[in-house]
Amino acid sequence: MRYTKALLPTQKEAPADAISTSHILLLRAGYIRRVGAGIYSFLPMGLRVLRNIEKIVREELAEQGAEEVLLPALLPAEYFRETGRFDGFGDTLLRLKDRKGGDYHLGPTHEEIITDLARREIQSYRDLPKNLYQIQTKFRDEPRPRGGLLRCREFIMKDAYSFDADLEGAHASYERMRVAYRRAFDRMGLRYRMVGADSGAMGGSQSAEFQVLVQSGEDFLAACNHCEYAENLEVAEPVRGAEEPLAAVPERKELHTPGKGGIDSVAEFLGAGPERFLKSLLYWADKELVLVVLRGDHEVSEVKLARALGVTDVRLASPEDVREKTGAAVGFAGPVGFSGRVVVDPDARAVSDGITGANKTDYHLEHVQFGRDYQGEILSVRAMREGDPCPRCGNPVQIFRGIEAGHIFVLGTHYSAKMGAEFLDDKGEKRPIVMGCYGIGISRLVATIIEQHHDDSGIIWPLSVAPYPVHIVQVGESDAVREASARIERELKEAGIEALVDDRNERPGVKFKDADLIGIPLRVTIGDRGLASGQVELKERTQADPKQVTLLPLEEAASTLVRRIRNELAGTPERG
């Protein structure tokens, strides 16, 4: 593609409302444009990346025996009504009416539609197993679209559905999808973890999320760099030592700590480490006030707290509530003599000689010990921290943010039972089909890959998904440059490789900046300077130093590139 013919509108500055790296770069490099909140157009370059991602996914799914279908995006309400999801989906479902007033909606996911297909077309155990998938636009009226392509109201998703005669078969299908996902994400060059997901509402027996490790994700994960351990911070359980008897300590004593409310300031004032403190936080758990006691250097996980208490809503009490309940200003609350429900994290319980608030403004207590000085329910409510030992291998874990790029799920008979998708087994008995569903956020992946593959200058596409593998930059307007460029372009084309050719009448600096921004992995620079000795320059986008170039004889340039590209695309790393 010649740059002068392409729609490739790069920009120096991004709109102020773009915050995430991928959003900024996708806009600046001319891959997407915003049409509405969470609604985007793909420009030619963006579409090429999208297609490359789709291609990888299609190949890996085909490898595992899945077949592609295309279900409608516009759906009559009757199907979701059958499973109660027309109402159950709530405001997330984009509803509309046709001219006769009939209820319709745009598909947020397609379990009902595929199950309907299955109940009509699958009659016998001989028809099983099947695995059907589509790559399709989904619509969800998200409460808060964000991050450009990361969370949209209209987005492209690959959704697959497996149909098996029994749970064993369903698990085998699930395994095959797991393999397909691993291979696909590996090929895209992603660093990710499979995370055991909270198998919640769907009544499924097994599920896993594929979380891509980035700084800007929506979920917090604890992950280990030494093994494959990764868990959502909402579930991750810190490793605790064996429960040891507490050491004998002196009687508790009051300390005057004027104006020293927060852990850090008291710790400094008293010259004691924060791990010696018992941090006491007052929470509203639904309608009840609960005092939560943690070790001073730990943080509460509100999700874990809510789950441990069996309540739906957990909220930090206001300063007024604290004053009223404890009789002291914020920062001086403590479990000793506290009247009300007290929850103690195991790590706080293990502090044998603690310092905590005296429930009296400007006073703390020292030599405080669980059992002797205060009581409470022992519940694990602290969040895992960066550096905590990995529950699996003991090395320190790191905290990452994650973007959910895929989710695989054994559904069981949830939908098939409700919708009567049954088959006759070999004994002639009717049984519900056992299903699984498997999603990949295709359009989200475009952004996700950038979140992991960029530098200060722009995008750094992995070769497997790059809009073009090669970017030819013509420096200067001489006939020699033009001819050399056309020659390499032609030779690449003969080998089936497309190149983006920057034939604009722009200064070299402009072209180099744009090339870095656009992020094509291999850049060939052709100028009179090199051509004087019959050479062109090859520079890899991963190489930060602009002077780091390889000189190639013009006549070998194309063949060298072809070899490089074929080698790299063939040598797909395999990671389990």
Added chain:
RNA sequence: CGGGGUGUACCUCAACUUGGUAGAGGGCCGGCUUUGGGUGCCGGACGUUGUAGGUUCAAAUCCUAUCACCCCGACCA
């Protein structure tokens, strides 16, 4: 849904506090210049100041309503 913020040229922003009829840089168009990391100079086009109403001799500016968008949280098969 709760909290915070923003709407002015294609983009980034200024002028708003203290009302006097809109400006800079980038981009775009033309000319000259320059030609290996966003060249320099000259000239030019582009605005119902989100929308509606109100106050006023006069509104980007003050008031009211409304819409849109962004951020944090809640939510997220």
